[in-house]
Amino acid sequence: MTVTAPVRDIPAVATASHSPIPLWRLTAVELRKMADTRSGAWLLGVVGLLAVAVVTVLSLTADAPQFDFGGLLGPTVLPAAVLLPVLGVLSVTSEWSQRTTLTTYALVPRRMRVAAAKVLAALALAVLAYAACLAATAAALPFAGGPDPWHLPAAALGKAGLFLVVNVLLGVAFGMLLLNSALAIVLYFVLPIAWSILGEMVTALARPAQWLDLSVTSGLLLEPVMTGRDWARLGTSVAVWIVVPLVLGLIRVSRREVK
Amino acid sequence: MIEVAHLTKRYGAQTAVDDVSFRCTPGTVTGFLGPNGAGKSTTMRMICGLTPPTGGHATVAGRPYRQLPNPGREVGILLDASAQHPGRTGRETLTLAAQLLRVPTGRVCELLARVDLPAAAARKRVGDYSLGMRQRLGLAQALLGEPRALILDEPANGLDPEGIFWMRGLLRDFADRGGTVLLSSHLLREVEAVADRLVMIGNGRVVAQGAKDELLSGAGMRVRTLDPAALQAALATAGLATAPADGGALLVDAEAEAVGRAAAAAGVVLLELQPGRARGLEEMFLSLTNGATAPEGTAR
Numbered sequence: 001m002t003v004t005a006p007v008r009d010i011p012a013v014a015t016a017s018h019s020p021i022p023l024w025r026l027t028a029v030e031l032r033k034m035a036d037t038r039s040g041a042w043l044l045g046v047v048g049l050l051a052v053a054v055v056t057v058l059s060l061t062a063d064a065p066q067f068d069f070g071g072l073l074g075p076t077v078l079p080a081a082v083l084l085p086v087l088g089v090l091s092v093t094s095e096w097s098q099r100t101t102l103t104t105y106a107l108v109p110r111r112m113r114v115a116a117a118k119v120l121a122a123l124a125l126a127v128l129a130y131a132a133c134l135a136a137t138a139a140a141l142p143f144a145g146g147p148d149p150w151h152l153p154a155a156a157l158g159k160a161g162l163f164l165v166v167n168v169l170l171g172v173a174f175g176m177l178l179l180n181s182a183l184a185i186v187l188y189f190v191l192p193i194a195w196s197i198l199g200e201m202v203t204a205l206a207r208p209a210q211w212l213d214l215s216v217t218s219g220l221l222l223e224p225v226m227t228g229r230d231w232a233r234l235g236t237s238v239a240v241w242i243v244v245p246l247v248l249g250l251i252r253v254s255r256r257e258v259k
Numbered sequence: 260m261i262e263v264a265h266l267t268k269r270y271g272a273q274t275a276v277d278d279v280s281f282r283c284t285p286g287t288v289t290g291f292l293g294p295n296g297a298g299k300s301t302t303m304r305m306i307c308g309l310t311p312p313t314g315g316h317a318t319v320a321g322r323p324y325r326q327l328p329n330p331g332r333e334v335g336i337l338l339d340a341s342a343q344h345p346g347r348t349g350r351e352t353l354t355l356a357a358q359l360l361r362v363p364t365g366r367v368c369e370l371l372a373r374v375d376l377p378a379a380a381a382r383k384r385v386g387d388y389s390l391g392m393r394q395r396l397g398l399a400q401a402l403l404g405e406p407r408a409l410i411l412d413e414p415a416n417g418l419d420p421e422g423i424f425w426m427r428g429l430l431r432d433f434a435d436r437g438g439t440v441l442l443s444s445h446l447l448r449e450v451e452a453v454a455d456r457l458v459m460i461g462n463g464r465v466v467a468q469g470a471k472d473e474l475l476s477g478a479g480m481r482v483r484t485l486d487p488a489a490l491q492a493a494l495a496t497a498g499l500a501t502a503p504a505d506g507g508a509l510l511v512d513a514e515a516e517a518v519g520r521a522a523a524a525a526g527v528v529l530l531e532l533q534p535g536r537a538r539g540l541e542e543m544f545l546s547l548t549n550g551a552t553a554p555e556g557t558a559r
Contacts, residue, residue: 037346
């Protein structure tokens with residue numbers, strides 16, 4: 001049978017070059033996917049507003065100008081560090097809950113590449129957010145600056161950035177392990193609370209918490225000084241809460257049937 | 260172009276797909292038919308490397324799907340039109356795919372026009388789309404990489420009659436340009452109108468496959484008359500085997516001319532004389548749907 005539909009030019013038989021999709025392109029697409037949904041756009045908007053609000057409140061309400069760059073940067077980074085991990089979670093889990101994996105893995109069957117791109121995109125998101133935080137802090141300094149407003153030790157600059165990176169990666173790792181938006185987000189928010197409650201109630205847990213409660217150990221990054229022991233504590237909790245879930249999650253993602 | 264060899268998928272004790280083999284060649288539309296739950300979607304997901312098979316293998320363009328460097332340039336996939344992020348606009352959904360496939364962004368507009376999604380609709384979020392619009396969007400996404408093959412799972416679902424007509428034209432045109440099309444459906448009529456070849460599946464097994472004309476001609480001629488008894492006697496005299504069909508008609512295992520001559524010789528008035536094709540397949544299809552075994556004499 002023939003149907004006389006209006007024949008527009010569509011090359012059914014093409015001779016396109018079929019080179020693999022480079023990782024940077026995959027990463028750029030994953031980064032875009034974090035921001036181009038309604039939920040993604042809202043989250044980013046809220047993070048931006050909160051960061052601006054923090055900077056404004058701190059610089060306007062401080063009795064006397066007391067902050068230097070490093071001191072103001074910590075609080076400014078905080079909203080991003082709390083909320084951007086949710087984007088990291090959703091970047092992985094929404095694919096499964098909205099079943100867009102059917103498209104994603106049909107276009108890129110190598111799932112480890114997609115996973116790598118998601119991790120890289122989360123890192124890029126953290127870097128971009130950090131740049132925005134730095135800009136917002138710098139803009140507020142003239143109003144909140146103490147005697148030496150532009151004082152920003154290189155260590156503080158690096159650690160605040162690392163703080164953001166650790167948190168965003170935590171989101172990706174939880175998402176990868178649980179592959180369920182609600183579960184991963186709830187756990188991400190509840191875990192630090194659970195640690196602090198249990199740590200106070202059960203004295204035996206207080207000491208392990210120093211090493212395993214990521215919200216405490218990552219908070220060390222915002223302190224002026226970190227000792228070698230502090231870095232060891234951070235490393236331990238990162239291994240437990242980010243590296244292990246990420247590895248298990250990668251195994252899970254590579255094996256799971258896409259429906 | 261698409262080759263499926265002994266694909267099998269078991270979930271525990273349940274066998275969803277059982278030793279399914281077929282091939283789709285360039286220039287043809289293959290209809291993949293079967294009732295709901297027959298294993299069509301599972302088979303298609305196995306072809307696309309989304310579901311690991313328990314046994315057997317499938318290749319697209321001579322390679323396992325997962326080894327295609329940039330699969331979207333080779334084969335367009337639409338497995339489930341509703342599997343799109345509801346918070347993304349239609350245009351954005353296509354733009355993402357265009358970036359992965361490395362096709363110019365201008366092609367997004369081209370395809371939106373091709374599938375009749377107006378600009379206003381493309382700006383809306385997919386969550387606000389009807390199923391028909393999602394099918395159009397999914398088809399645009401499948402066509403984006405200028406593939407040489409299409410694998411579409413129930414693409415006519417949710418389309419209105421005009422949309423179904425339009426889609427048939429599009430697929431026919433695609434195949435006539437040398438493309439390979441595999442499309443599934445649980446509606447015989449829908450596939451019959453566009454397919455060159457049919458693969459019918461029931462309970463995970465292929466029950467019939469072959470060229471559509473061959474498969475459908477198995478049922479002989481369908482003939483209806485004012486005087487069934489006289490016609491039956493005349494046909495028996497002519498040595499033609501008959502079987503009763505619905506509406507008082509007879510199915511005759513013969514060419515139209517032989518039936519006509521027998522009727523003319525007996526002076527019987529004919530009301531209808533046509534290939535009994537669709538009914539044969541339809542009966543088989545219905546029996547599948549009812550869970551009964553397929554009629555004998557069908558090509559395996």
